[in-house]
Each structure stands twice: as C-alpha cells, then as structure tokens.
Amino acid sequence: xxxxxxxxxxxxxxxxxQMVQYLxxxxxxxxxxxxxxxxxxxxLSDSLEDVGSARGGKLSRLMGFVLQxxxxxIQHGIHDxxxxxxxxxxxxxxxxxxxxxxxxxxxxRIHFHWHAVGLGTWLETTARPWERWISHxxxxxxxxxxxxxxxxxADAAKLRPQFTHVVGxxxxxxxxxxxKSLGLQRAARFRQRREQGGEVRVLFLALCSRDKGxxxxxxxxxxxxxxxxxGRHTLRFRLVVAGTxxxxxxxxxxxxxxxxxxxxxxxxxxxxxxxxxxxxxxRAADLFLFPTYYSAEGQPLSLLEAMAHGLPLVTxxxxxxxxxxxxxxxxxxxPRVPEAGAQALVTMATRSDGTLERIEFERRFxxxxxxxxxxxxxxxxxx
Numbered sequence: 001x002x003x004x005x006x007x008x009x010x011x012x013x014x015x016x017x018q019m020v021q022y023l024x025x026x027x028x029x030x031x032x033x034x035x036x037x038x039x040x041x042x043x044l045s046d047s048l049e050d051v052g053s054a055r056g057g058k059l060s061r062l063m064g065f066v067l068q069x070x071x072x073x074i075q076h077g078i079h080d081x082x083x084x085x086x087x088x089x090x091x092x093x094x095x096x097x098x099x100x101x102x103x104x105x106x107x108x109r110i111h112f113h114w115h116a117v118g119l120g121t122w123l124e125t126t127a128r129p130w131e132r133w134i135s136h137x138x139x140x141x142x143x144x145x146x147x148x149x150x151x152x153x154a155d156a157a158k159l160r161p162q163f164t165h166v167v168g169x170x171x172x173x174x175x176x177x178x179x180k181s182l183g184l185q186r187a188a189r190f191r192q193r194r195e196q197g198g199e200v201r202v203l204f205l206a207l208c209s210r211d212k213g214x215x216x217x218x219x220x221x222x223x224x225x226x227x228x229x230x231g232r233h234t235l236r237f238r239l240v241v242a243g244t245x246x247x248x249x250x251x252x253x254x255x256x257x258x259x260x261x262x263x264x265x266x267x268x269x270x271x272x273x274x275x276x277x278x279x280x281x282x283r284a285a286d287l288f289l290f291p292t293y294y295s296a297e298g299q300p301l302s303l304l305e306a307m308a309h310g311l312p313l314v315t316x317x318x319x320x321x322x323x324x325x326x327x328x329x330x331x332x333x334x335p336r337v338p339e340a341g342a343q344a345l346v347t348m349a350t351r352s353d354g355t356l357e358r359i360e361f362e363r364r365f366x367x368x369x370x371x372x373x374x375x376x377x378x379x380x381x382x383x
Contacts, residue, residue: 001378002038002078002079003027004038005039006082007041007082009039012046020084035378062099065099066102070102079107080108080109084112086119087119088121088295096138097134111145112156114146119155120155120157140160143162143163144161144164144380145163145165146165146378147165148168148299149323151323168364171301173361173367182309183310187355189353200286202286203289206300213289213290216341217289219338219342220338220341220342221266221289222342233346235349238268239268242270282306282309283309285309288315290313291316300321303315304361306357307357310355310358312357313329313331314344316333318335
C-alpha cells in the first residue's frame with residue numbers, strides 16, 4: 001500500500017504532530033507493516049500560539065503543500081491519502097476545505113484520523129448553514145475514519161465514512177528499565193510519603209490555557225495545602241507548571257492568582273520543556289495533574305507519558321480520558337471542580353506508588369502495538 005501522509009510533524013510539538021511523527025517514522029522503519037509512506041510535512045504554524053490562527057502567508061504555504069502532494073500522487077501512483085481533520089475551529093476547518101477541494105478528486109481513498117473530537121457535533125449545532133453545507137460536500141463519505149476510542153465514534157460518524165476503526169494512541173517506552181530504576185525510586189518515595197508526609201511534586205504538563213486546566217490545577221493544589229495546614233494530612237504540595245501560556249494576559253492572570261493564594265513559594269514555573277528536560281520533569285514528579293475540559297480533547301499523550309513514568313494521575317472525566325484508565329480509578333474527578341481535584345491529590349499521593357499506572361501503560365499503550373493496529377486498519381479492505 002502506498003500512503004500519502006498530508007500532516008505536519010514537530011515543531012511545534014503537540015500530541016497530534018507527535019503521533020504523525022511516530023506514524024511516518026514507524027511505517028518507514030518496519031517493512032513488515034506493508035505501507036510505503038510518502039510525506040508532505042504540511043506545517044503552517046511555527047509555534048503553539050500560532051496554531052489555528054489566520055496569519056498572512058499561510059495560504060500560499062498551504063497551496064505549496066497541495067502542489068507537492070499532487071506531484072507525489074502523479075509520480076508514484078499513490079491512491080491513498082492520510083489526513084488529520086480539524087477540531088471545531090473555523091480557521092482550521094477552512095484550511096481543510098481548501099486541501100480537500102484540490103486533493104479529494106485525485107485520490108481513490110481518503111483516510112481521516114481523528115485526533116481531535118467535536119467537529120461533527122459542532123457542524124450540527126453551531127456552524128452556520130453554509131459552513132455545514134460546504135463541510136458535508138467536501139468531507140462526507142470518506143473511505144475510512146480512524147478514531148481514538150469508542151467515545152469518538154459517534155462524532156466521526158456524523159460525516160458518514162464508509163468504514164470506522166478504533167485505534168488508541170501509543171508511544172515509545174521512555175523508561176524501558178523502569179522496574180530496575182525509576183520504579184524502585186517511586187516505591188521508596190511512596191513509602192516515605194505514607195509514613196512521614198512531606199513535599200509532593202505535582203506536575204502540570206500542557207499548554208497553559210484555561211480549558212486545559214492550569215487554573216484549576218492551581219486552585220486544587222492551594223486547597224490541598226489548606227487542608228494540610230488545617231491538620232487533615234501531613235503533605236505539602238508543590239505545583240510544577242511545564243508549558244507556555246497562549247497569551248501574556250493569561251500568564252499575568254495566573255501569576256496574580258498565585259499571589260492572591262499566597263502560593264508563590266509553592267508554584268514552580270519551568271516553561272515549555274521537550275526532550276531530556278521533559279523526561280527529567282516527569283521523573284522528578286510524584287503526581288500528574290491534568291484537569292482538562294478542552295472541548296476538542298482526544299487522547300492526551302501527556303497522560304500516556306505520565307503513566308509510562310509510573311505517575312499516579314489526577315485528571316478529569318472528560319471526553320475519552322476515562323477509557324485510558326481502569327474502571328473506578330480514584331484519580332478521576334469531574335471537570336471544573338477544584339475541590340474534587342484537591343481531595344484526589346491527597347488520595348493518590350497516599351494510595352498509589354505508580355505500579356498500576358505503569359502496568360496499564362505496558363499493557364495498552366506501547367508504540368509497536370499502536371503502529372500494527374493502525375497499519376491493519378489502513379490496509380483493511382484495500383486491494
């Protein structure tokens with residue numbers, strides 16, 4: 001199977017671009033998957049803040065990528081196009097229209113890989129009638145939709161694909177010697193917390209937007225520390241914020257709220273991290289806090305990375321996230337309820353040493369299994 005991948009890889013670094021990188025590199029490295037990849041790195045943004053913006057110069061760059069794709073299609077006789085559709089955002093959706101207007105007639109099969117959630121429902125409930133009409137004309141009836149979980153299936157079905165497959169994300173194991181190294185350290189720190197209390201490092205690792213939960217993370221940590229000051233436990237929580245703020249105004253608001261709570265010495269800002277710096281932040285943490293209510297949330301790679309590092313999670317019952325964790329997982333809380341997050345922080349700090357989370361990662365989210373399942377889905381029914 002020859003597959004043209006029309007999607008960007010890092011930079012900028014976020015879950016979708018990282019998964020595209022894994023697909024391109026993984027398919028090329030394993031001939032046994034039987035997919036020959038041709039890649040158009042359709043990157044329109046130079047930073048996370050720029051993603052989805054209507055900036056000058058993007059249109060000409062986009063049309064250059066379209067021409068590159070058509071050239072590859074003709075030169076190599078490619079019949080299959082892999083595309084990642086937009087979240088429910090107008091600028092990104094209009095980009096999809098242009099790409100599909102020019103490319104759809106030239107490909108026998110188009111495979112949508114839905115990393116974001118909510119476009120189908122947005123088209124039904126929020127889009128203007130003409131936006132709905134154009135979207136249906138250009139995006140309905142594709143050969144295949146690949147979704148991250150059963151939760152996403154209904155939304156993708158609103159655009160009536162011929163086939164739908166569920167393929168969860170997977171990542172390379174960042175700590176292959178976990179049981180002989182980091183796992184032993186986590187167990188020792190856990191015993192110390194239960195017996196003596198002390199500081200608990202809580203990591204928030206994401207874009208520092210309101211709907212990704214950075215403000216709720218701050219409130220939860222402050223409430224957990226207030227409970228400790230009142231004598232209800234012997235733990236002291238330190239929030240480590242790894243990520244950039246989408247606007248300077250939001251960053252100033254976060255700093256101001258930190259001062260209002262008197263938490264300047266309990267919040268550590270380390271900015272955007274990647275590579276070894278990100279791995280170091282994950283290794284140094286004791287808990288992972290991600291109280292997201294982002295409308296297009298798919299299957300956050302940050303949660304998989306945290307599980308791989310044996311970090312107990314406090315996250316939200318939001319979109320497909322509960323499906324990542326065992327039934328009854330005590331670190332799941334309702335979105336936008338910092339009080340529940342505070343209680344879960346105390347619970348997870350004294351209940352889990354990360355073993356369960358690490359086992360769940362090894363069982364379900366290995367990159368090799370993900371690539372095999374993705375290749376099987378893409379080749380299914382293709383002759």
